[in-house]
Amino acid sequence: MEHDLVVFVPGFLGTRLCRDGQDVWARCGEQLIGPAAAALTEVALPPGLGDAPPEGPFRLDADALLQVPDSVPGLLSCMGYPDIRTALGDPLDAQFVPFGYDWRLSHRLVARQLKARVARELDRWRAEVDAYYPDRTDDPRVILVCHATGGLIGRHYLQCEDGRETARTLVTLGTPQKGLVQAARLLAGDAISGDAGPGADVAARLNEALRDWALNLPAVVEMLPLHPAVRVEGKRHERRITDNRYPVPGLPGDAVREAVAFQEEFRSGCDGHRRAGPLPYTVHCLGSVDFPTPEALVLSSDGSRIADGLPGPGDGTVPRWSAVADWTGTDPMLWTGFRNADMASGPALRDAMLAIRAGRPPGGTLAGEEGIALHFPRDPVAAGRPFVIELLGHDLSRRNLQTFMWRSGRKDKQPVVFRQYEPDRYRAELEATPGRWVVEALVDRPKGRDRRDVTVVAV
Template identity: 70%
Template sequence: MEHDLVVFVPGFLGTRLCRDGQDVWARCSESLIHSPPTAGTLAEVALPPGLGDALPEDRFHMDAGGLLTSPDSVPGLMSCMGYPDIRAALGDPLTAQSVFFTYDWRLSHRLVARQLRTRVARELDRWSERVDAHYPDRPDDPGVILVCHSTGGLIGRHYLECEDGRRTARALVTLGTPQKGLAQAARLLAGHAIPGTGGPGAGPRARLNEVLRDWALDLPAVAEMLPVYAAVRVEGKSRPRTVADHRYPVPGLPAATVRDALGFHEKFRSARDGHRRTDRDGRLPYTVHCLGSGDYPTPEAITLSSDGAYATLSDDSPLGPGDGTVPRLSALADWALGDESPMLWTGFRNADMASSAALRDVLIAVRRGSPPGSMLAGDEGIALHFPAPAVVAGQPFAVELLGHNLQGRNLRTFMWRSGRTARQPVVFEEHGTDRYRAELEATPGRWWVEAVVDSPKRFDRKDVTVFAA
């Protein structure tokens, strides 16, 4: 497998979206943070309603630039640290042997999977003509090792099972992929991405939620992130529900958007089931390796109020184990692995999972045809948690720190603004057994908080977006 073509597919936010050479998303994102949001704040990165699996016309089109190399986020949905060391993370394949597939992450994963098919076919033909010069003693013709970060895994699996990618695929490696969707996508599309608004029209957070919702409702990729597991909890009811349960519809979440999400997942499942009947012993013709994490508090459900109208979402977001973005129960590729035993559990957050530290050893093993280790995480973890993923400047916000005997392990904590090097210390106070808490304030921008301990050495970092009032 060392002679195979390595194709990296980034996740949502992982590609720079440009027009006339300018990074349009970066400009709009900064405007969203530093100015009170309005209906026009994200107009440059909007798509027309009802686009589905089609390409947008010219005035909505944006070019896929290079891979993201610095941290970015969509408040209340997900973050991406960028991919500055991606070649090292992939095990240092030859330049001619590696492909970094960039794309417009606003568009339908189905459409992007078709684009990936075209690109992989072209690149595999190119590499097949050159492989003899580098691997003259190879046992067979080169195949494809597909490495997909976050939602890139939804594209990768659709390409393999629905776009005939399985014909040349050797392996699929997914890194923090929401195989069954994200609770945050439902909150975002229902207008509750940022908790603590206090109801409709209640201040800058409510305006921000409205702007984010209006923008995201027309992005096919976000609809396809809706959870298909039982991610809805109703106060006073013991059994979780799905977003498709018509008896308890999520307020503000359009039924058509829910149908689109279900259709996306159903098409993939149907293709996989069809192939299962013809595959030898029902086995995939390629191997699947899934990296995930259960070390960080992660939203895994949304809560509806118990009044008869179900008019609002509770500000409380039920948390469970996960990678900070994808809950553990959604990270498992049960369509390929069956149960959790083959999962590769790491100690990294979703945003960091495509880093060299998280991925390199796994990819080296995969490319050698060796089984990667089944347990990559340590036992003495440390986790930061922001009850609110985005806050308003001038208002204090809380950050929690979880871990065993942190004060006895030389705990150091800092915060800094993204893009700047100056760090300031953060003071955490004990807030219960193995729990610590700090109250912070910050100026508008993207901020990072980091905690480091020794014996053994562990660290965690988490971003929070501070918006102008």
């Protein structure tokens, strides 16, 4: 309702991690894509941390919400949250709580931190609300809006940390309810292929650095997919990463067991509450099926190596099968035309939030940006080598097509020239210096936009 407290939980990468006011992750990310091999030691966690908070040199300050695009190559991207207040329907300063946190840590631990923060903020807001909403019909509760993996934190808080007693609504935006195939490949040391893009030597360096770092991050381990997401060449049926007949090469069994324990704890919480009746809060889950998305990894016929990946419908990060929140016992899905990294933007979210805050159900399908999609090569790509991007959309030449490219964190944009090569298909060939780059395409009649980020590495 309009008088409720609005709490926003960003996803993985969505909070700046700082030490002495310096963005440590940004510095490490630049080193990672540079010409020399770089370990992510400044943003590492000690082995076996579990659900404990880090101490000493491992502790970082969760400074503020991310404002510019960022990514972990081979895992996921975040476009940042520069317009999040607008996207949430412009709540008052006093009733808006952006919850920044250390995204490396266990979702269990962060759910407990969220519980403490919500308790303080809700007490404060209930003491102030009469000055803003004197005609309200009940006491304020919480509208919890969670982007991407932030939804794993939000749902754990609600179902396992007694948060359901405070909530009126949970809104998740591209949350991997059943995990990400990319997490399995990252932890197996196979997130980045050298067949296309940066080359075998660079891919091997990046895979080693990312795997060594991510194996000690509880948040990445808890992203592992537990839905059937493994295919074996020559076999008919999908398998789970827990299938001991075909274990994923390089994926540690301890990590799989930790992921299973995390999911089982959440499911147990849901089962316990289900006996008491339906959820006391409403759930709306924004997702998409408009973009090719990693759906499964493919093992060689003897199971000795990861041979390939298999795409399917999704939001570019989360496949359809993982986006569906079956734990609610309802159909909470709102299908949009937006990528995961952009799902917390104003165009994707605002109409739904205005309806939710007014006490109305949002539409079953949100129109989003119709008929336009960018397709990139595998991320990352090599600096100094041309790479091709494609743009798909109907009658774009008559819809005032505008396309730009810029370095993340900088304002100067340069135009990109796309040339049509088939009906509704356009292509551009680009080169870029090392860094994180964003490509954006805009059209009118009807309005549409798609944005993709790409990591360019030195070779």
